[in-house]
Amino acid sequence: MESSRHSPARKLSQGTCLSQGFALADTSRDVLLTSLGLLSAYDLAQVTKCSRLFMLLSLDASRRPSLVAAMGSPEEVARSLRQRLMARPSLGFLFGPGDPKDARVAKLLDGLPPECQVVGAATGLAQALVAPGNNTEETVMRDQEISRELELSLMLGAFPAAVSHAFYVPPKICQATAQLEGPELAELLAECGVPEGPEWGTIVIILGGRYQLRNFDPERFVALLQQRCPKAGIIGGIVTDPLLLRRCGRLQEHRSGAVGLALRGDVPLTAMVSRGCKAIFRGLHTGQEAEMEPGDEEDPTEPENYLVVPTLVDSVGARHEPLGLAIEAQQKHGGLPLYAGLRPRGQEQGFLLEQLGQASFSAGGKMRLPFDATLQAQCGANPDCEVGLFQLNPDTCLEDLRRHLGHVRKNCEERQEEILGAVMFTCCGRRSQFFDEDFQDLSHFKAAFPRKPLLGIWANGEIGPQALAEAAPEEATRTGRAALQGFTAVFGIFRAPLPSVRRAAALPDDALPLEVGRWLSGRGEEARKQGDIFLQEGDITAAAWNYARAKALADVPSAEVPKSDRCLLRCQLSAVELKAGRFDKALALAEEALSMEETSEEARCRRSEALLSMGRAEEVVRDLTASSSTAPRLAALLEQAEQQVQAARA
Structure with missing residues (x-):
């Protein structure tokens, strides 16, 4: 992308503001820095050529993280991003086009810095909130799926204090994750560049769904990724389209496998999940007859233990067969998915949900539910837990979404942070056939953050924090327990501290060369x-x-x-x-x-x-x-x- 039409390079290099007739050298550095903050990244790049002072001031002006998004033809996207990008981009997300090798797409991506690493998919199932003009206007909703011509969606982020690392895991290695373990598997993943260590704070992963039927277990893959990066917030989804990966200036297209973008350093991001379930039966508990059953220790997707529940006890002491209650709930409340939830008795935390199916019940109508290490630590030797039966509900889903987004907004205000924008993976089922209208997740994000960009896709399975029923909002944004789930909306919400003291404006003249060198x-x-x-x-x-x-x-x-x-x-x-x-x-x-x-x-x-x-x-x-x-x-x-x-x- 070339610099914008009215480049300041010529005027600034003369050291005066020609329209007003005063020397820039006589202007305070704070004023200069504020003025430079209004320029695009491409104009700032020209300013750096003027002098050491202008170089440092321009770098300071572009040091704040930023995020922009655009949807349209390659030419429209290039024009939009050129006007609104405030710093040199270091990462991005790309969805569409149908032909990534199109010359117009190549021209657009060739204009990005070689170090800008991008992941995505050649899918038409993209949705976005993009600014119609400058960043002070409310965003508008766009749907790439209804496009009649070559369209793409591109989000670019500038995070100067972060390190981004894009990687690709071929299908054979994805399949190997279901068969191998230990050092042999760790070596294969390391060769693919899959990150490892507590320093990685965020991972966005996109899985190619075509290999689900070829011994690729995506749940195990996500669990392994969380094991390698225990402190990372992991978000993503499954697509059926070719995967896209750009690094070192080259765009790669892969028919299947997995692409990921890992971030470490100063990248404030909130990984948030929402899935609203309405309580059908409450006030039940497992009683003393419940028994612990160990899970498969060699499978990281398996919980450490299962809780086998022969009967459920209500508030008056009456006993109920779990299978009978599940059948009754399904008959009375329609065919939407039914979940059983567990939590320690007497504690106001979210219910750990398990979608019920034939495998959830054994002979005699006993119910078998995952009982992870967290629940075990909370319950101790006595596995008596509160149990609820829940069902998906459109109104509850929207209320859950409003509550969690409001919590993120309030948190940022208390921390003196601003929301930059978000990337979203939402279930294909969360459309008009469920909500009676499309783009509810998109519109609720816009209502919470009217001027912030968002880029998302409809997914065939979403990766994010574990979705709980009746959870406090902070439970929906925790990291370290990523899971592959269904019927959720997963957001990666980028944040940044509000502007603070700027270093370059306070530097004495004799310190400028040293600061440039650093x-x-x-x-x-x-x-x-x-x-x-x-x-x-x-x-x-x-x-x-x-x-x-x-x-x-x-x-x-x-x-x-x-x-x-x-x-x-x-x-x-x-x-x-x-x-x-x-x-x-x-x-x-x-x-x-x-x-x-x-x-x-x-x-x-x-x-x-x-x-x-x-x-x-x-x-x-x-x-x-x-x-x-x-x-x-x-x-x-x-x-x-x-x-x-x-x-x-x-």
Whole structure:
């Protein structure tokens, strides 16, 4: 995307405001910073060229997180985002078009920064809240499904204090998650770039539903992902369309499998789930006859225990057969799904729900319900629990949604945060056949947050916090217990602190070069770490791009990166170029590294490997023979070079 039509670069570079006739240098930095905050990201990029001060002020102006969305033709989306994007985007979500390889789509995505990582699906089942003009107007609802021409939906986010990581899990690995376990499975997932560790705070995952019938257990997959990232809020859904993944400037289309976007660092996001169920039978409990039955320990989707309930006891002590109550509820209240809920007696927390079916009952009408570790800790040795029978209800669903969204809004106000927007996965069943009109989830979000963008899709199964009946709103936004569910609306609501003191405005003039250097050094280190990730995944092209970016940033004098670190960067890039078969580039980089540090064993190894790959073994022999190093790696390379020389002479 090119800069907007009225670019400020020419006027700002002259140092004066031509229309008013005063010098910008005489304007306070606070005023300049506020003014720059009104510009788009593309205009801010031009401002950074003027001076160190304007660079830092522009970076400060674009440091606040932002989120924008657009739906329409590729040209309409590009025009809309160009006008409203306030900072360089680092992540995105893309739904549609039917042909991701269309030249107009490629042109749109080529205008994004290469480091902007995007996940999505080539689906027409998208819905969105987009701004009709500037960000002060209320959003309007758009439905991609009814489009008659090539349309797509794109949401872009700028989160300067966060690290985003996109990954793809092929169908074979998805299937392996149902068969393998332990170190072998962990190694396969790591090779695909699936994140691991408590530092990951948010994961958006989109599963290709075509492989549900081919030994792919999506519930187990979600459970494994939560095990790897125990503190992450995980949201997502299942689609039947091809999956999309963009990283390092390249868009990939995958017919099936799973794509994900993981975030760590400062990315405030509330994962919220809503599914309203109306109570049919209340005031029941399991009694002393209930028994514990262990679940399958080797299956992470299984609860640790089941509670087997032969009879239910009401408030006057009468006993009821669970199967009989379930049949009565179904007969009286229609064919909508029926759920049984458990919670500790005497505690006002949500009911843990289990949809009832034939597998929920055993011989004699006994009911078998999941009894997880949380419930067990709360109930202790006595498994006597309160039980409720619930059924989906349209009015209860909408009330539940209003209550939870209101809770998020109130929480943000108390924390002095603002809502940036949201990504949503909502069940295909939550449409007009259930609510009597479409887009109820969308319209309720708009009512709660009138000027905030949202991008969502209709899903065939939603991933998010575990949905509870009669839950307090805070229970609907907890993390660490993600589950694959049905008939839910799952939101990933992005938040950000309200504007605070801005660092660049308070810096003295003599501190500007050092601050610019710190910024460059930080961006270079991020690129290096991203290169390490791509190298581990085997993506040589992406690794090379990130290492080259890290090298360029580290070479700026004001970055003050130590010579040893710059030498190591050249060695890493040389190794990647060697893997890619670009031996001349690998050699040039290794020689640059040696010129910085003549004693670097790593640089000498890279140089020797490049020369050997080019068939110049004699040079390796001369170089390593003259070297005083006795390192085992260099000795092995010398032996290899001597063997090549002897073979050539023979």
